[in-house]
Amino acid sequence: MIISRRDFLVSGSAATALATGSLVASDDAKAQAAQPAVEWHREADVVVIGSGATGLPAAIVAREAGSSVIVIEAQKHTGGHAICSGGNIPLGGGTSFQKKWGVSDSPDLVFQDLTDWSVVEPNGFPDYRYNDREIIRAFADNSAATYEFLVAHGVVFVDRAPDTYGGHSVGNSVPREMHCAPMDWPLIQSGQPADLARRATMSSGNGLMHPLEAAARKAGVEILLSHKMTSIHRQGPSSGAVTGIAAENEGKQVNIHARQAVIICTGGSTANVNFRRMFDPRLTEEYCGVAGMPWSEQDASGEIAGMAVGASLWGLFNNTGEFGSGITKPGTIGGQYGYVNLRWFPGSEVFHLARATGIPVKDWQDVITVNMLGKRFYDETGGPYTSNNYKFVDPYIAGSYLNAKNVKFKPNNYLNAALAGIGDGHNGGGPIWAIFDSDAVAREDWDPKPPNVDIDRGFFFSAETIGELATKIVMKYQRVPMPPENLEASVARYNSFVDSGEDEDFGKPKPLFKIARPPFYAAWATPVLHDTRAGLRINSKCQVLDMKGDVIPGLYCGGESAGGFSQHGLARATCQGLISGANAAIEPRRA
Ligand SMILES: Cc1cc2nc3c(=O)[nH]c(=O)nc-3n(C[C@H](O)[C@H](O)[C@H](O)COP(=O)(O)OP(=O)(O)OC[C@H]3O[C@@H](n4cnc5c(N)ncnc54)[C@H](O)[C@@H]3O)c2cc1C
Numbered sequence: 001m002i003i004s005r006r007d008f009l010v011s012g013s014a015a016t017a018l019a020t021g022s023l024v025a026s027d028d029a030k031a032q033a034a035q036p037a038v039e040w041h042r043e044a045d046v047v048v049i050g051s052g053a054t055g056l057p058a059a060i061v062a063r064e065a066g067s068s069v070i071v072i073e074a075q076k077h078t079g080g081h082a083i084c085s086g087g088n089i090p091l092g093g094g095t096s097f098q099k100k101w102g103v104s105d106s107p108d109l110v111f112q113d114l115t116d117w118s119v120v121e122p123n124g125f126p127d128y129r130y131n132d133r134e135i136i137r138a139f140a141d142n143s144a145a146t147y148e149f150l151v152a153h154g155v156v157f158v159d160r161a162p163d164t165y166g167g168h169s170v171g172n173s174v175p176r177e178m179h180c181a182p183m184d185w186p187l188i189q190s191g192q193p194a195d196l197a198r199r200a201t202m203s204s205g206n207g208l209m210h211p212l213e214a215a216a217r218k219a220g221v222e223i224l225l226s227h228k229m230t231s232i233h234r235q236g237p238s239s240g241a242v243t244g245i246a247a248e249n250e251g252k253q254v255n256i257h258a259r260q261a262v263i264i265c266t267g268g269s270t271a272n273v274n275f276r277r278m279f280d281p282r283l284t285e286e287y288c289g290v291a292g293m294p295w296s297e298q299d300a301s302g303e304i305a306g307m308a309v310g311a312s313l314w315g316l317f318n319n320t321g322e323f324g325s326g327i328t329k330p331g332t333i334g335g336q337y338g339y340v341n342l343r344w345f346p347g348s349e350v351f352h353l354a355r356a357t358g359i360p361v362k363d364w365q366d367v368i369t370v371n372m373l374g375k376r377f378y379d380e381t382g383g384p385y386t387s388n389n390y391k392f393v394d395p396y397i398a399g400s401y402l403n404a405k406n407v408k409f410k411p412n413n414y415l416n417a418a419l420a421g422i423g424d425g426h427n428g429g430g431p432i433w434a435i436f437d438s439d440a441v442a443r444e445d446w447d448p449k450p451p452n453v454d455i456d457r458g459f460f461f462s463a464e465t466i467g468e469l470a471t472k473i474v475m476k477y478q479r480v481p482m483p484p485e486n487l488e489a490s491v492a493r494y495n496s497f498v499d500s501g502e503d504e505d506f507g508k509p510k511p512l513f514k515i516a517r518p519p520f521y522a523a524w525a526t527p528v529l530h531d532t533r534a535g536l537r538i539n540s541k542c543q544v545l546d547m548k549g550d551v552i553p554g555l556y557c558g559g560e561s562a563g564g565f566s567q568h569g570l571a572r573a574t575c576q577g578l579i580s581g582a583n584a585a586i587e588p589r590r591a
Pocket residue numbers: 049050051052053054055072073074075078079080081082083084085086087088089090166227228229230265266267268291292293296297298299301302339341342531558559560561568569570571573
């Protein structure tokens with residue numbers, strides 16, 4: 001059973017009005033009179049915007065419940081960030097998978113874990129404190145059902161005990177994370193299936209999303225690719241029911257009528273500079289290496305369209321909390337897209353957009369990182385923010401003040417230093433460059449040439465001297481020239497630290513290697529934006545709420561575009577897909 005009884009217990013006048021139909025009858029009529037009639041080109045009972053981790057489960061559930069469903073997808077392909085993902089998915093609450101491996105879990109334990117105020121990271125940021133209890137309760141109650149749904153719709157999980165590998169914010173009580181096996185599906189990263197030996201044992205979002213697309217099509221869901229939602233139609237500007245959406249397809253506007261509901265599954269806001277800067281003014285244009293791009297883009301279009309018809313935002317702290325991988329350190333350098341767990345290879349259908357595979361950094365002792373002015377800013381071996389996983393707090397006593405008290409304060413400020421700026425009154429840290437020499441290339445076994453690095457667009461430079469290297473760094477986001485004398489001084493001072501064995505400026509543990517043998521290199525190493533943890537206000541049914549806390553009839557949202565839930569990724573998205581799809585399918589059919 002997907003929707004628990006608790007899910008229906010939405011309090012307030014809007015819920016009562018929905019149940020009795022009075023809101024639909026009275027307010028909608030007034031609102032409709034005020035609005036020009038829309039010329040509809042297509043119609044379905046439920047219109048789902050986005051074909052990622054939220055959208056496809058929502059579509060399948062609504063279709064199997066008897067609604068006709070159209071999914072619109074902005075890209076030429078389905079899958080969203082979910083298909084690019086690692087496929088690590090923490091669903092718990094007593095799944096049959098957990099039972100098989102002897103793990104005892106319950107919805108109450110999931111709820112307790114994900115609302116525990118006492119869990120904090122070593123930098124003092126709390127993972128779960130600001131979670132909306134109603135939304136977490138719905139997740140806890142439907143988490144196990146989501147696992148069973150995925151299995152029933154073709155997803156194959158790696159046959160090993162649940163763990164926390166790749167998990168973020170999965171709670172501290174029991175292991176919940178499972179891994180989607182790609183099996184024979186082609187990997188979108190390379191265009192090829194995974195190695196035969198690893199198909200059933202590795203984890204990949206390909207193993208989640210290819211089967212779900214197949215299941216959606218089999219169920220009779222219609223998927224319209226290259227259709228980008230541009231606005232939501234509502235009977236009145238901020239009153240009445242949502243009636244459908246407008247989308248752009250090949251330069252033309254297509255209006256799609258939704259008789260029952262529209263579900264926003266557009267995946268968040270990390271790629272929209274102005275939107276993301278509402279949370280964090282530092283996140284200016286140079287943070288262009290968003291994880292999951294260029295396969296799909298988190299452009300906040302769902303949030304903006306929802307807000308335009310009156311929706312509220314929710315749980316905004318979670319998007320600026322310094323935990324997880326909202327902002328993270330790149331794992332590969334020398335290309336625009338450097339997310340640590342995603343590389344694009346020449347066989348991928350989006351490689352012409354990604355342009356480089358990137359060179360992976362095995363040891364940050366092999367490089368120094370400098371800002372736009374050619375100055376070091378932190379110990380290069382510093383890591384990104386940490387994530388809360390099973391046994392992260394040890395011993396863990398639910399809700400105990402000791403959890404927070406026992407955490408040894410250890411802020412890791414590499415990212416904050418990288419984002420600090422150069423003191424000229426501008427926001428944003430500007431490009432960060434990894435500087436290294438040919439000895440580092442040999443130690444790392446790099447081949448610093450295309451397609452591994454992106455020279456054409458200015459994400460990679462080389463020169464015979466350090467001064468010349470600085471003068472060559474000219475690209476879109478380098479808004480001031482790098483003074484050659486700065487870079488020369490930074491390298492000389494760092495080399496002296498290698499001699500003395502002590503980094504007097506940033507405490508890098510025993511600097512090991514001089515930067516001395518030409519050619520010298522500068523590779524893009526700017527922080528990467530990854531996921532969104534705040535968005536539209538929803539209730540336990542995933543209905544979108546307005547600024548008064550009232551339900552917007554016929555409008556649903558889930559996944560990264562929804563707020564109130566601090567958890568990375570796939571579990572909350574797929575689960576909210578199920579919840580929103582099931583509830584959308586029992587909406588009244590409107591004319
Ligand atoms: C590289 C990478 C690795 C990850 N690894 C993991 C992991 O191992 N475990 C985990 O739990 N999470 C992981 N995640 C996060 C996880 O993939 C996302 O949180 C999840 O996919 C979010 O689901 P969603 O439905 O909200 O968005 P998405 O899956 O991104 O789907 C959104 C879809 O909406 C479409 N869309 C957007 N705007 C419009 C519009 N206006 N009109 C029409 N369509 C639109 C997009 O093109 C996209 O297809 C990873 C993410 C990335 C990028």
